[in-house]
Amino acid sequence: xxxxxxxxxxYRNVHSWAGITAGLFLFIxxxxxxxxxxxxxxxxxxxxTSALPAPVPAERLSELVQKAQAADPTVATNxxxxxxxxxxxxxxxxxxxxxxxxxxxxxxxxxxxxxxxxLVTQTRTxxxxxxxxxxxxxxxxxxxxxxxxxxxxxxxxxxxxxALVSGTIVxxxxxxxxxxxxxxxxxxxxxxxxxxxxxxxxxxxFHIVMAATAAGFAFHQPIMALEKNLFFPAAPTHLAQKxxxxxxxxxQALLEPMAIVDAFRTQVPGLEPDALAYSSRGGKxxxxxxxxxxxxxxxxxxxxxxxxxPYTGRLTSTDFLPGHQTPAFQVLTVIYALHxxxxxGLLIRWGYAVxxxxxxxxxxxxxxxxxxSRRRRERSAGLTEDSFGTRxxxxxxxxxMIGCISGVSAVxxxxxxxxxxxxxxxxxxLFYAVFFSCVMVAVCLGGARSLRPLLAVAGVLTLLIPLTxxxxxxxxxxxxxxxxxxxGVALVYGVVLVxxxxxxxxxxxxxxxxxxxx
Amino acid sequence: xxxxxxxxxxDGTGWIGKVLAGLILGAVLAIGLMGILGLLxxxxxxxxxxxxxxxxxxxxxxxxxxxAFSFLFHTxxxxxxxxxxxxxxxxxxxxxxxxxxx
Numbered sequence: 001x002x003x004x005x006x007x008x009x010x011y012r013n014v015h016s017w018a019g020i021t022a023g024l025f026l027f028i029x030x031x032x033x034x035x036x037x038x039x040x041x042x043x044x045x046x047x048x049t050s051a052l053p054a055p056v057p058a059e060r061l062s063e064l065v066q067k068a069q070a071a072d073p074t075v076a077t078n079x080x081x082x083x084x085x086x087x088x089x090x091x092x093x094x095x096x097x098x099x100x101x102x103x104x105x106x107x108x109x110x111x112x113x114x115x116x117x118x119l120v121t122q123t124r125t126x127x128x129x130x131x132x133x134x135x136x137x138x139x140x141x142x143x144x145x146x147x148x149x150x151x152x153x154x155x156x157x158x159x160x161x162x163a164l165v166s167g168t169i170v171x172x173x174x175x176x177x178x179x180x181x182x183x184x185x186x187x188x189x190x191x192x193x194x195x196x197x198x199x200x201x202x203x204x205x206f207h208i209v210m211a212a213t214a215a216g217f218a219f220h221q222p223i224m225a226l227e228k229n230l231f232f233p234a235a236p237t238h239l240a241q242k243x244x245x246x247x248x249x250x251x252q253a254l255l256e257p258m259a260i261v262d263a264f265r266t267q268v269p270g271l272e273p274d275a276l277a278y279s280s281r282g283g284k285x286x287x288x289x290x291x292x293x294x295x296x297x298x299x300x301x302x303x304x305x306x307x308x309x310p311y312t313g314r315l316t317s318t319d320f321l322p323g324h325q326t327p328a329f330q331v332l333t334v335i336y337a338l339h340x341x342x343x344x345g346l347l348i349r350w351g352y353a354v355x356x357x358x359x360x361x362x363x364x365x366x367x368x369x370x371x372x373s374r375r376r377r378e379r380s381a382g383l384t385e386d387s388f389g390t391r392x393x394x395x396x397x398x399x400x401m402i403g404c405i406s407g408v409s410a411v412x413x414x415x416x417x418x419x420x421x422x423x424x425x426x427x428x429x430l431f432y433a434v435f436f437s438c439v440m441v442a443v444c445l446g447g448a449r450s451l452r453p454l455l456a457v458a459g460v461l462t463l464l465i466p467l468t469x470x471x472x473x474x475x476x477x478x479x480x481x482x483x484x485x486x487x488g489v490a491l492v493y494g495v496v497l498v499x500x501x502x503x504x505x506x507x508x509x510x511x512x513x514x515x516x517x518x
Numbered sequence: 519x520x521x522x523x524x525x526x527x528x529d530g531t532g533w534i535g536k537v538l539a540g541l542i543l544g545a546v547l548a549i550g551l552m553g554i555l556g557l558l559x560x561x562x563x564x565x566x567x568x569x570x571x572x573x574x575x576x577x578x579x580x581x582x583x584x585x586a587f588s589f590l591f592h593t594x595x596x597x598x599x600x601x602x603x604x605x606x607x608x609x610x611x612x613x614x615x616x617x618x619x620x
Binding site: 213233 | 527528529530541549556557562563564566568570575577579581582583585587589590612619
């Protein structure tokens with residue numbers, strides 16, 4: 001592919017500046033984003049559900065719901081009947097009792113029936129660790145609220161798009177020549193360059209998808225407001241009734257849970273209902289029948305849903321029901337699924353996690369590349385020490401990136417020890433304490449010299465995950481396969497980090513020596 | 519971008535103006551294009567149809583592309599002019615369609 005030399009030169013500059021500006025944020029976004037591929041299993045792992053009410057058999061579900069409504073009338077318009085209880089939702093009936101949606105899973109009441117048929121409840125907040133990692137990813141590592149977070153996220157999404165386009169333009173002319181030429185020479189800059197090129201090219205489709213969907217997510221809110229002004233209103237709806245909720249006064253009787261399930265199964269054969277979620281929408285009781293099928297393309301990791309009339313059991317909307325969508329809604333679902341990796345089951349989720357962590361490393365290598373070529377230029381200009389800019393970016397690269405790894409590991413290591421599997425504020429405070437400590441270490445020692453100790457810190461914190469988790473398992477006496485796999489992955493990862501810290505020590509010394517001599 | 523040596527054809531001079539043109543007029547342009555597509559495919563203002571929900575994803579990437587390619591304008595002036603003209607055409611088309619379909 002032929003592109004004019006001046007354009008390639010121009011975009012090489014654009015690429016490095018856009019990359020440097022967005023790289024640190026994108027590292028955190030991709031590292032935490034890779035983690036969110038396992039948000040549900042991590043939630044299961046973190047949850048403390050042993051003392052919650054046991055599930056009731058299917059034929060007593062109706063009795064349970066009626067007793068719960070008798071005890072608390074608001075339950076009627078806000079509850080979920082769990083048809084297949086598991087580790088995260090072990091009880092047959094649950095409802096939320098707090099409206100705080102910004103900190104993840106809300107405070108939840110879990111209900112069951114005692115041996116004598118009396119209603120038993122337990123109130124608990126599910127672990128918010130997985131949600132914290134998700135928000136860390138969405139807010140690109142900044143502790144901002146939704147409003148400002150979106151703004152910064154939008155700016156970074158634009159920079160990401162610019163870096164991606166410019167990187168591709170730089171790459172295209174020399175594609176065949178340079179792609180697989182991984183020159184493992186003495187020249188550190190060449191190694192980083194070849195590595196960055198190879199990694200960038202191999203994950204290009206993934207990055208195009210991520211840049212496009214991230215830009216979509218970032219500007220959702222303002223675009224929705226604009227759409228309302230640009231387009232014509234649809235057929236008029238019953239706006240007058242919106243402010244008059246009248247739960248319980250409906251003359252019709254609600255169908256029993258199992259009747260809904262039976263009606264759903266006859267209307268949609270092949271899809272197994274997971275849960276019945278009742279909520280109030282515009283004063284009307286609405287029912288979502290949640291289905292979960294990992295093989296299908298789903299909008300969210302927890303699957304899709306069909307809207308069902310709670311009085312008749314008739315399916316009213318299949319807009320978000322996997323396998324029963326119109327082509328247009330299917331397209332919409334694919335957009336979400338491409339970002340969340342919710343298609344093709346576990347293999348794709350692991351693939352997305354690898355690509356996510358690979359993406360994080362791509363930004364790390366980009367920063368290292370920038371640093372080594374700047375150092376080279378400064379040495380040839382006669383400077384014996386790094387200029388302020390070089391030192392500054394070197395500190396930020398090591399401090400923020402290794403700080404992010406350490407912070408996430410610290411959060412996961414603390415999870416087994418924290419009450420209720422970690423509240424949002426607690427894990428947020430812990431993450432930023434570790435993160436900023438790492439940045440401070442980098443400030444004190446300098447970017448290159450702090451790399452080895454910080455990698456060791458990250459490794460030790462990661463190795464603490466299996467330690468604390470096994471302590472919890474031994475204390476409670478239950479070792480699940482999920483806990484074993486989380487611990488196993490953390491163990492291997494921690495050992496790798498520690499080994500890197502030790503190996504880097506041997507390699508860094510001559511490299512640093514070279515860097516200091518002009 | 520100040521350290522780029524001034525070349526004869528295309529370089530980084532005046533990049534702030536070009537990028538600002540891409541940022542400001544690019545956003546207006548992306549929204550205008552979304553408006554036209556929305557009218558043509560009968561998107562609704564309540565965002566209930568799939569079309570209006572799919573279209574929500576459209577302006578972001580388009581905006582990003584316009585910003586990324588705004589470096590290709592020869593001068594900042596040309597960037598503002600060209601994008602303003604395209605915007606004029608797109609928004610004229612939008613209001614024409616809006617008038618016809620109302």
